[in-house]
Amino acid sequence: MTTTAEWADADSPLAAVPTNSSGARIGYARVSKKGQLLDRQIAALNAADCVRVFADKKSGKTAEREELGKCLDYLRPADTLVVPSLDRLGRSIQDLISIVSDLRRRGIGFQSLHEALDTTTPGGRLVFHVFAALAEFIRELIVQGTHEGLAAARARGERIGRPPVMTEEQIRHARELLAQPDNTITSIARLLGISRTTLYKHVPELAAGRDSLVAGSLALPGPR
Structure with a gap:
């Protein structure tokens, strides 16, 4: 019987992450506002056997999250990135998929405690693959809807694009x-x-x- 790891493409989220007992579990936590506390998230990550935890106090919409960048640089093959929940990591579903896919290509696992998602297991990889497929499906629907809307606007004689600087x-x-x-x-x-x-x-x-x-x-x- 062909296994998932055997038929999955090298860049597919379904491809297995090499398991290694020597790999470390590294945590990442984030709160949106400086007044919010990280204690609960950090406690959950420590309870999940994370040997080190990085934490940001910034909105998920902010592209520059210094501690996340440090965390991703710190990770090594066979390590596992652990987050309290999916929304702590990605700014959007596309951003989340991009980060986790890059981790997989580097041989790094990913685990979200709240959603019980673990890409080092076949079930976790399958769930993440469904996420990726759903995100691509939604993106294609948006593109298709945009093209249809532009075509309809042109058919009505409406101007497409930025208005002229001078009337x-x-x-x-x-x-x-x-x-x-x-x-x-x-x-x-x-x-x-x-x-x-x-x-x-x-x-x-x-x-x-x-x-x-x-x-x-x-x-x-x-x-x-």
Whole structure:
């Protein structure tokens, strides 16, 4: 009978993590606010036989979690990273999957105490594989929905993307001001609240000089 480790791809979350009795159990804890206490999480990790615990006092949405970085650097092949719960480690399901998958590639196990998830066991690897597949499925649904929404918006004639820096009325006003030789480009840009670069971008004929703009204004019929 073919085992999971035999048929799983080398980068698959289902691939087995080498077991080694000499590996250490390293804990990571996190609270979102400085006023919150880490005591309960650290006690749970110590009770799970963690020989060292790293801890952050930062929101999970914060990309820079110094202690997590130190923890991941400290881990060695055959070690196991232990966390009180999944939400203490990843900012999102995608972030969690990325971290745990990287640990697996390094030959490091992962265990979450609250969810009883342990990637050093076949059952734990299967559960994590389901997480990864579900996250990919959700991502594909979001991408598909986004593409369908953009297509529907284009069919309705709606503009897609960032709005222009200058409106059509501002561009028309800029041309009128540029047609008057006494107005400098810098003063016009300041009046419209834009940069000179933006003005040149939206009035491309300005690059050829202002004479054409002046001539064009003289050729226009006067107001009725």
